[in-house]
Amino acid sequence: MKKIIQEIKASIILTTKDCLSHSALLFEISLGAIIYSIVSIYLYKDQSSTNSVFYMLLGAGAMGVWESTLLGGAWTLRDEKEQGLLEYYLCAPSNMLSIIFGKCFVYTIIGLIVILEIFLIIYFSFDLSAIYVNYYKLIAAFFLLLFSFSITGFLLSFGFLLARSFLNISNFLSDSIKLFCGVLFPITVLPYGFRALSVILPPTWGVEIMRTTLINRSESYISFGGAALMIILLTFLYLCIALSLYKVIETKIRQKGELSKF
């Protein structure tokens, strides 16, 4: 356990330093969410219902967070593959899961900053005194949203370890998650087949829990507690799958020998 903590801590420190040295990347992640939010406000500013604006705004924020966590969990691994670092990781006696987890953690924190930006935009653009906001629930919702996104990013990162063509798949998944997880519209409008896919994706509940804290409950299809339970159950399930699959994946990587190909 001590060794795992040492590996995760090292990965967090290194990823933080590496992130800070990529100022353009941070700017892109941070600015993306602000732009999505401002565009949403202007598109829906004439809407009579504040809830509709919130709905879009939170969706836009979630898109920003998703880009951040996906970047952290998966795209940085692709860069490291190109840099030949993954082979050095595999040669080391450390667990690659710890390294990936450390990376996801850092980008989740960046995601937290993004979502705080969104909240500040909401705070200064709307009169929140008109609606009741439970700030404890709101903070819990922030963390559950990030947790759900980062675990999904964590699982996606395995794809980059296994397949060199995973960038195309991840781009597809990134767009699909925006569609299937209720980021832009409620999943209830999706056909039944797609809705089944939505309910097994943790980000669906991550986005929904944010909305239940700020939007009139009658417009949400699940309660705060229900969404929180779904996130916890699904992320726990995904985490178990990830941990149990890792040994199989490592063997597959060593059999395929494509860790240096990209």
Add this chain to the structure above:
Amino acid sequence: MQYAVEIENLTRHYVSGKGIFDKKRETVTAVNNVSFNVKKGEAVGLLGPNGAGKTTLIKMLTTILIPSSGKANILGMDVVKDAGKIRRRINVVYGGDKGLYTRLTARDNLKYFCNLYHVPEKLQQSKIEELLSLVGLNHAADRRVENFSRGMRQKLHIARGLINDPEILFLDEPTIGMDPVSSLAIRGLVKRLNEKGMTIFLTTHYMQEAEEICDRVAFINKGSIILLDNIEKIKIKYRKSFNVDLIVPSEHKVKAESLKNKYKNLKIDDSNEDFILLNINTIDISDTLKDITSVFDNIEITDLNVRTSSLEDAYIQIVQNS
């Protein structure tokens, strides 16, 4: 005797897709039925042309790749089953400038790998200083790696490769693309590590590098080991002749030409006014040296140089014939 590396019938195939949707499968054998052992503390070189299977073999021995068949043991442990245990006791250095966090400093890179190799926190600082000093990078410890030259990056790679005090260090073309001065420094460093008892497993294209560092070399071509022996034995075995270069004052040209009676292949270069250059290719060197001393008796020979077959000559001969 426990060997550092034991390889028995090791084979590795790569399967890749071809055609639409990769439906056709193509199998390439990168390493084919390779067997040999490396003693503890020995320095062994693996020489071969591009695509011969050198890197694939190193990747199997360093647990990155699983062999398709055969067996390999590192320090008595199986590369497939005991990968985790092996990784603690070995390290690998690849040539080229990849494998480092270029936006971070040399110290940051080493600290990170210290943690991945579970070096205790309290020992890390002194370990990093020791390694930076060993490779001569103390002055650049806090500079970003992106500002390093190729040679400096390679030195940092070697420092990273020594972070866990490995019992075996695998080096895959460690001086590729480096200038002669930096290469010399790297070779000197590897030689010193070997003298201290570290087992060295080196792949290289450079014969001089193998001659300087290694006790034994293996020639690999098309995935198979075609020769494995002591360097001197290989040179003797594949030596066909000696080349004698001789420089004498130009007034002795007539005497020099008298050697032509016995040595039909004698080459005389009289383009210089003051000296003539002679070249004789001979099989019996002692006989030739006697002839030279008898012809130029009491004459000051300006220069005499005898060249034997180099490892490179042997390598070219063996690889071309394989």
